Amino acid sequence: MNTIQELKDRRDTLTLEMESIQRDLMPLEEALESPEIIQQGRQRAVQDEINDHKRRIDSRDHEIYLLNQKIDRLEALANRESLAAGYLSGIANWKADEMELNEKRSSIETRLQQVRQSDQEDMAKARQAETDAATAYAQAVAWGDVEGEKAANAEAQKAAKNLTAAAEHHRRQQLIITALEQELVTIDLHITEAQKERAKIENKAAHLANTVLEEQWNEAAKALLETGGKLWAARRLISQDPVSLLKLQIPEQGENFGSWTFRELAERSHQHSLLDLLAA
Missing domain, CATH: 1.10.287 (Helix Hairpins)
Structure with missing residues (x-):
């Protein structure tokens, strides 16, 4: 080689x-x-x-x-331990980043829901207070309740001020909500990026695993061929046709696209003497 x-x-x-x-x-x-x-x-x-x-x-x-292709394959096999360690480390790092980002996202999403709910409740309360004050004023006028009218008018003015303050608070809350929503978009982009980068490394790791397993397959096949060659030689010595071995066909993995057949066994059988077979 x-x-x-x-x-x-x-x-x-x-x-x-x-x-x-x-x-x-x-x-x-x-x-x-x-x-x-x-x-x-x-x-x-x-x-x-x-x-x-x-x-x-x-x-x-x-x-x-x-x-x-051959160089890449041989280099991958030669450096498979360090490559595998690097891939595992990279996958773990991107997973950790993704987990951290998801935690941040969950925290921001919770806070966003709280701000939205609080803002809606505050505005609803302010509007309801103004409505209640207006209703009380109208009722006081209808019943000719002068004192009640004064009190209701004061409450109406107070409610109007509170509604104005609530509207300003609502405006500021909307800015916060928009900022939080944008932060979620940014975090989602980072999560997607982390997932893509992890997927790239996982793909490389899978290719490395495939290359290593292909090589292990080929080595196992060669070991089987070695044994098969000895078996073929033994059959020849006892004048027994190796009929069952004629169906042998083992596909070679990797950049080669051939197969090992019974011809490999026949060729190898001539390399073995009776002493070799007994020592097997």
Whole structure:
């Protein structure tokens, strides 16, 4: 297996080659439209050269893409413990942030409800007091109660002042309510951001887990193939056809898309002697 550095060196080499071919391609593309090439009837030949350059570029670009996948995979496997620890720490931090934000949101929402309720009650009381004073005044006038009329008039004036004060208080409370509502919007944005960031890390962690488990699958499959090769060899020594093993097909995980079949067992079986089989 190639080391990570060997793969990176190969990628660097391909990148330099691709850049060189791209530089060579530019004058060819310019020459294709030149009068001289057209007069000489060499457009087809130049176009063929251009196509050849593009094929070589595409070939190297594709190989670089595959190398990047392999490098990323090997680096993830090599650093899986530190990566996993970092992901777990990141997830925990964002969860803690989200929890703290939710606590703040709950506190602000409770306070907002209290302010709204108190404001509504204060305004309702002030309006009701003014209405009651007006009713008392009207009743005093109707019954010719001079003293009652004076008292009701005083209460009406007092209620009017209280309503004015309540209206001013209501205005200030509305400013507070608006500010609290805006704070809720801001906190909700932060909560959404925390959830998105946590989801990103969880996605990376899931990809790491997938890569590690794929590698474990491949290692387990290779161990099974090793045992299967010995079993195949033993069957051959006793002149017994390994019919049941002919159905073997184990898909390889990762960047490769092949499968291990009974042919792997047959090839491996030739590596084992009777002593190997007895020592198994």
